[in-house]
Amino acid sequence: MLSFCSVVIPQSFFSISLPHFPLPTFQSHSPPSFFLRKSVNLGCTRESPSIKIHSSLTDFSVDVAVEEKKLPKGETWSVHKFGGTCVGSSLRINNVADVIINDDSERKLVVVSAMSKVTDMMYELINKAQSQDKSYISALDAVAEKHSLTAHELFDGNDLATFLSNLHQDVGNLKAMLQAIDIAGHATESFTDLIVGHGELWSAQILSYVVKKKGTPCNWMDTREVLVVNPTRADQVDPDYLETEQRLNEWYSLNPSKVIIATGFIASTPQNIPTTLKRDGSDFSAAIMGALFKARQVTIWTDVDGVYSADPRKVSDAVILKTLSYQEAWEMSYFGANVLHPRTISPVIRYGIPIIIRNIFNTSASGTKICHPSIIENEDRKILTNYVKGFTTIDNLALINVEGTGMAGVPGTASTIFSAVKEVGANVIMISQASSEHSVCFAVPEKEVKAVSEVLQSIFHSALYAGCLSQVAVIPNCSILAAVGQKMASTPGVSATLFNALAKANINILAIAQGCSEYNVTVVLKREDAIKALRAVHSRFYYSETTIAMGIIGPGLIGSTLLDQLRDQASTLKEESNIDLRVMGIMGSKLMLLDDSGIDLVKWREIREENGEVADMEKFVQHVHGNHFIPNTVLVDCTADSVIASNYDDWLRKGIHVITPNKKANSGPLNEYLRLRALQRQSYTHYFYEATVGAGLPIIGTLRGLLETGDKILQIEGIFSGTLSYIFNNFKDGRVFSEVVAEAKEAGYTEPDPRDDLSGTDVARKVIILARESGLKLELSDIPVENLVPEQLRVSASAQEFMQNLPKFDQELSKKQEDADTAGEVLRYVGVVDVINQKGSVELRRYKKDHPFAQLSGSDNIIAFTTRRYRYQPLIVRGPGAGAQVTAGGIFSDILRLASYLGAPS
Numbered sequence: 001m002l003s004f005c006s007v008v009i010p011q012s013f014f015s016i017s018l019p020h021f022p023l024p025t026f027q028s029h030s031p032p033s034f035f036l037r038k039s040v041n042l043g044c045t046r047e048s049p050s051i052k053i054h055s056s057l058t059d060f061s062v063d064v065a066v067e068e069k070k071l072p073k074g075e076t077w078s079v080h081k082f083g084g085t086c087v088g089s090s091l092r093i094n095n096v097a098d099v100i101i102n103d104d105s106e107r108k109l110v111v112v113s114a115m116s117k118v119t120d121m122m123y124e125l126i127n128k129a130q131s132q133d134k135s136y137i138s139a140l141d142a143v144a145e146k147h148s149l150t151a152h153e154l155f156d157g158n159d160l161a162t163f164l165s166n167l168h169q170d171v172g173n174l175k176a177m178l179q180a181i182d183i184a185g186h187a188t189e190s191f192t193d194l195i196v197g198h199g200e201l202w203s204a205q206i207l208s209y210v211v212k213k214k215g216t217p218c219n220w221m222d223t224r225e226v227l228v229v230n231p232t233r234a235d236q237v238d239p240d241y242l243e244t245e246q247r248l249n250e251w252y253s254l255n256p257s258k259v260i261i262a263t264g265f266i267a268s269t270p271q272n273i274p275t276t277l278k279r280d281g282s283d284f285s286a287a288i289m290g291a292l293f294k295a296r297q298v299t300i301w302t303d304v305d306g307v308y309s310a311d312p313r314k315v316s317d318a319v320i321l322k323t324l325s326y327q328e329a330w331e332m333s334y335f336g337a338n339v340l341h342p343r344t345i346s347p348v349i350r351y352g353i354p355i356i357i358r359n360i361f362n363t364s365a366s367g368t369k370i371c372h373p374s375i376i377e378n379e380d381r382k383i384l385t386n387y388v389k390g391f392t393t394i395d396n397l398a399l400i401n402v403e404g405t406g407m408a409g410v411p412g413t414a415s416t417i418f419s420a421v422k423e424v425g426a427n428v429i430m431i432s433q434a435s436s437e438h439s440v441c442f443a444v445p446e447k448e449v450k451a452v453s454e455v456l457q458s459i460f461h462s463a464l465y466a467g468c469l470s471q472v473a474v475i476p477n478c479s480i481l482a483a484v485g486q487k488m489a490s491t492p493g494v495s496a497t498l499f500n501a502l503a504k505a506n507i508n509i510l511a512i513a514q515g516c517s518e519y520n521v522t523v524v525l526k527r528e529d530a531i532k533a534l535r536a537v538h539s540r541f542y543y544s545e546t547t548i549a550m551g552i553i554g555p556g557l558i559g560s561t562l563l564d565q566l567r568d569q570a571s572t573l574k575e576e577s578n579i580d581l582r583v584m585g586i587m588g589s590k591l592m593l594l595d596d597s598g599i600d601l602v603k604w605r606e607i608r609e610e611n612g613e614v615a616d617m618e619k620f621v622q623h624v625h626g627n628h629f630i631p632n633t634v635l636v637d638c639t640a641d642s643v644i645a646s647n648y649d650d651w652l653r654k655g656i657h658v659i660t661p662n663k664k665a666n667s668g669p670l671n672e673y674l675r676l677r678a679l680q681r682q683s684y685t686h687y688f689y690e691a692t693v694g695a696g697l698p699i700i701g702t703l704r705g706l707l708e709t710g711d712k713i714l715q716i717e718g719i720f721s722g723t724l725s726y727i728f729n730n731f732k733d734g735r736v737f738s739e740v741v742a743e744a745k746e747a748g749y750t751e752p753d754p755r756d757d758l759s760g761t762d763v764a765r766k767v768i769i770l771a772r773e774s775g776l777k778l779e780l781s782d783i784p785v786e787n788l789v790p791e792q793l794r795v796s797a798s799a800q801e802f803m804q805n806l807p808k809f810d811q812e813l814s815k816k817q818e819d820a821d822t823a824g825e826v827l828r829y830v831g832v833v834d835v836i837n838q839k840g841s842v843e844l845r846r847y848k849k850d851h852p853f854a855q856l857s858g859s860d861n862i863i864a865f866t867t868r869r870y871r872y873q874p875l876i877v878r879g880p881g882a883g884a885q886v887t888a889g890g891i892f893s894d895i896l897r898l899a900s901y902l903g904a905p906s
C-alpha cells in the first residue's frame with residue numbers, strides 16, 4: 001500500500017518529524033527527522049520501496065510515500081459490484097470506470113461480471129462441444145472478437161497489446177478444452193466452471209485498463225487465486241473465510257493497490273480447482289469481499305433505481321424504497337421481488353455492512369439502502385413508522401388441504417405429511433394449521449402438486465378409508481401475496497388494515513400464515529385475484545388516507561376553471577398537506593375522459609379531444625369509484641342538471657362523497673332533499689354544496705356555524721344573485737338593460753340559461769336552500785317570485801334566442817329604473833328567508849341610495865343574518881357572489897374540507 005503525507009515546513013524550522021505516520025517499510029525504525037536546508041521530496045513507489053529524495057528549490061514541502069503491504073481493512077474501503085449489463089459495451093465500461101473514479105472512498109474494491117450475454121455464450125460453447133457441433137470454434141471466435149473490439153475501443157499501446165496477448169492465449173486454451181469436450185462428448189462441472197469463468201477474467205482486465213487509462217492506478221484480481229469455497233449441496237457453495245483471508249493477504253502483499261478490480265462469480269476449491277459461486281454469483285462475490293475488507297458499504301449497480309414497494313409492472317404506483325432492513329430484503333427476495341438473494345447478502349449482514357442497490361443508468365437516483373434496522377431508525381424515522389414496506393406475489397401454486405378429525409392430538413401426522421412431500425422432492429412454500437388440528441394446508445409449486453397429492457393419497461389410503469381423514473384436497477391455481485415490513489406482524493392494526501383492504505376489494509383469502517418473525521404476513525388467494533389484491537393492499541399502505549379519486553362532471557365554465565385550479569395547486573397540496581387529488585374522470589354531456597391513475601390536468605382538453613369516449617354515467621362512476629384502490633372517491637357535479645343531481649342519493653349510498661355548486665338537488669322536491677340530508681347525517685359520506693349560495697362566499701358554512709353553536713335564525717335577507725346584482729349595479733346612467741344582461745353573461749355570472757337568473761328562479765333556489773338549512777320545510781313553489789323575463793320570451797326555445805330578442809323589451813325595465821332614480825332610490829333584487837313566519841320571498845325592491853344594499857358593485861352578493869345573537873346588528877357577508885374563479889374556488893375549498901374530514905393535516 002502507498003500512503004502519502006505532505007508536510008509544509010516553515011522556513012524557520014530546521015527539522016521536521018512525522019510522528020503519526022505508520023512506516024512498516026520505512027528505512028528508519030523510529031520516526032524520521034531530517035535536517036533541512038532546502039525543501040525535499042521523499043517518495044517511495046511500489047517498484048522501489050525505499051525512500052527517494054528529490055530536491056526542490058522553490059518550496060518547502062516534504063512528500064513521503066510509504067508502502068504498506070499488509071491488507072488494510074475497514075471504513076476506508078468501499079465495494080462496488082457491476083453486473084453484466086453495466087459492462088455490456090465500451091461506452092458502458094467507460095461509465096463504470098467514471099463511477100469508480102468518482103467514488104471518493106480512499107480504497108475501492110470492484111467486483112465485475114462478464115459483459116452481458118457472454119456467460120450464456122460460454123455455456124453455449126460447451127453445449128455445442130458436448131454435442132459435437134463444430135460451430136463452437138466460430139462461436140468462440142465471436143466471443144474473442146467481442147472482447148478484442150471492446151478493448152480496441154477503450155485503450156491502446158502496451159495495455160492493449162498485453163490484453164490481446166492474454167486474450168489470444170486464453171482463446172487457444174479454451175479451444176483445446178472445447179476440443180477435449182468434443183472428443184469426450186461430456187463436460188465435467190469443473191471444466192464447465194473453468195470455461196464460463198473466462199467472461200469475468202476478460203471484463204475485469206478490460207475495466208482495470210480503462211480505470212488506469214483515466215489516471216487512477218489499479219490492479220485486477222483473478223478471484224480464483226484468493227476466494228476458496230466448499231460445495232455444500234447442489235448449486236450452493238460456502239466460502240472458507242480463513243483460507244480466503246490468508247490468500248487475500250498474500251495476494252495483496254504482492255499487488256498492493258488502492259483500487260482493485262476483481263472478477264465476480266468465480267472462485268476455487270481448496271484443491272485449487274476452478275469453480276463458481278453459482279446463482280447470483282457476482283453479488284455473492286461482492287458480499288464476501290465486503291465482509292473480508294470490512295468495507296463501509298457494498299454498492300450493487302443494476303439497471304433499476306432500487307427495490308420497489310411492489311412489482312411496478314403490476315402496480316403502477318409502486319415506489320422505490322429508500323431503505324430496507326436485511327430481514328425485509330430477505331423476505332422480499334424470498335417472495336419473488338427483484339432483491340438480492342438472501343444467501344448472497346449473508347456475509348455482509350454479519351458485519352452490519354450496508355448494501356446499496358443503485359441504477360448505473362440513472363446515477364442521480366440514490367437507490368435502496370439495505371442495512372441494519374438501527375441505521376434505518378437513525379436515518380429515516382418516517383419510513384420506520386410505515387410498518388409495511390413491500391408486497392410481493394408468487395404465482396403458479398397449489399394449495400393442499402389434509403383434513404379430518406383423526407388428526408387432532410395424534411403426534412406424527414405433520415411429520416408423515418411433510419416426509420412424504422420431501423420424498424417426492426417438492427418444495428413447501430407456506431404451511432398453515434389451525435389449532436383445532438383438524439386440517440393442515442400448505443402451498444407447493446403447481447408443477448409439483450400432482451406428485452404430492454398422489455403420495456399423500458397413497459400414504460393416507462387407510463386413514464381416508466377408515467374416515468379418520470376426510471380428504472386430501474388440491475386447490476389449484478393459487479397465488480401467494482406476502483406483505484413484508486419491519487415488525488408489521490407485531491404492531492396492532494397492521495394485519496387488520498391488510499385484511500380490510502382485501503375485504504374491501506372483495507377478495508377471498510384461502511389460507512393465512514404469519515410466523516413469529518414479525519416481518520411477514522402471507523395469504524393464499526386464487527390466482528385470478530392476485531394482481532387486484534396486490535394493488536388493493538399496496539394502495540392501502542402507500543396512498544395517504546387523503547388520496548382522493550375525483551370525477552368531475554360538467555367541465556363547462558365552472559368545471560374547467562376548477563380543473564385549472566386543481567392543476568395549479570396539486571403539487572403544493574401533495575407536498576405541504578399530504579393531500580393527493582387524482583382526477584380519474586371528466587364527463588360532459590357528450591364526451592368523457594377516463595384514466596387509471598389520474599388525468600394530466602395540463603392537457604386534459606387535448607386528450608379528451610383525441611381519446612374522449614361517449615359519455616356513459618354508469619361506466620364513469622364505476623371507473624372513478626370502482627376500478628382502483630384509492631381510499632376515497634368524490635364526484636363533483638359542475639352541471640346545472642337535475643338528472644345528474646338525482647344520482648346523489650345513489651352515490652352517497654355507495655360511499656361516494658358528493659360536492660356541487662348545482663342547486664337542483666337542494667332546491668328540488670322537499671322529500672328528496674330531506675332524504676339526502678338524512679342519508680348524509682347517518683353515514684360518514686360527505687355532501688358539501690357551499691358554492692350553491694353566494695358562490696365562494698362562506699354562506700352555508702356561516703349559517704351552519706350559527707345553528708350548530710345554538711344560535712337561532714330570525715331572518716336572512718340579501719342580494720343572492722351575482723347576475724342581478726351586476727345588472728342593477730350597472731343599469732344606470734341611461735344604459736340599456738339587455739346590454740348589461742349580455743355583459744353579465746359574458747362575465748360568467750349567469751346560469752347556463754340567463755332566464756334562470758332574470759326569472760328569479762336562481763334566487764328562489766338559494767332562498768329555498770337557506771330556508772331548508774334553517775329548518776323550514778318549504779317547496780320552491782312556496783316562494784313568491786317577481787319574474788323579470790318578459791312574458792313573450794319565457795317560452796323561447798333557447799337561451800341564445802332569448803338573448804337575441806331581449807332588446808325588444810328594454811323599455812319596460814328602463815321605466816322602473818328611471819322612476820326609482822327620480823325618487824332618489826335604486827332597484828335591487830332581493831331574497832328573504834323569514835324564519836319566524838316560515839316563509840320566503842323574492843322580489844325587486846327599491847332602496848334609498850345610502851342603504852347598504854345600494855353600495856354594492858360588480859357581482860357582489862350581500863347577505864344579512866338576523867339571529868338571536870345578531871339581533872340588532874345583523875351578521876353580514878358581502879363580496880363577489882358569481883364568476884368562474886370565485887365559484888371554482890368555493891368548490892375547491894369544499895374538496896379540501898372533505899380532505900380534512902378524511903384526516904388531512906390542518
Ligand SMILES: NC(=O)C1=CN([C@@H]2O[C@H](COP(=O)(O)OP(=O)(O)OC[C@H]3O[C@@H](n4cnc5c(N)ncnc54)[C@H](OP(=O)(O)O)[C@@H]3O)[C@@H](O)[C@H]2O)C=CC1
Pocket residue numbers: 553554555556557558559587588589590591638639640641643644661662663691692695722748749750751752881882883884887
Ligand atoms: N357561474 C357562476 O358564477 C356560478 C355557477 N354555479 C353553478 O355552477 C354550475 C355550472 O355552471 P357553468 O359552469 O356556468 O355552466 P356551463 O354551461 O358553462 O357548464 C355546464 C357543464 O355541464 C355539462 N353538462 C350539462 N348536462 C350534463 C349532463 N347531463 N351530463 C354531463 N355533463 C353535463 C355541460 O357539458 P357540455 O358542454 O358537454 O354540454 C357543461 O360542461 C351550475 O349549476 C351553476 O348554477 C354556482 C355558483 C356560481
Ligand SMILES: N[C@@H](CC=O)C(=O)O
Pocket residue numbers: 691692693694695720721722723724749750751757762881882883
Ligand atoms: N347565476 C348565479 C350564479 C351563482 O349562483 C348568480 O348570478 O348568482
Ligand code: NA
Pocket residue numbers: 690691692693694695696697698699700890
Ligand atoms: Na357560498
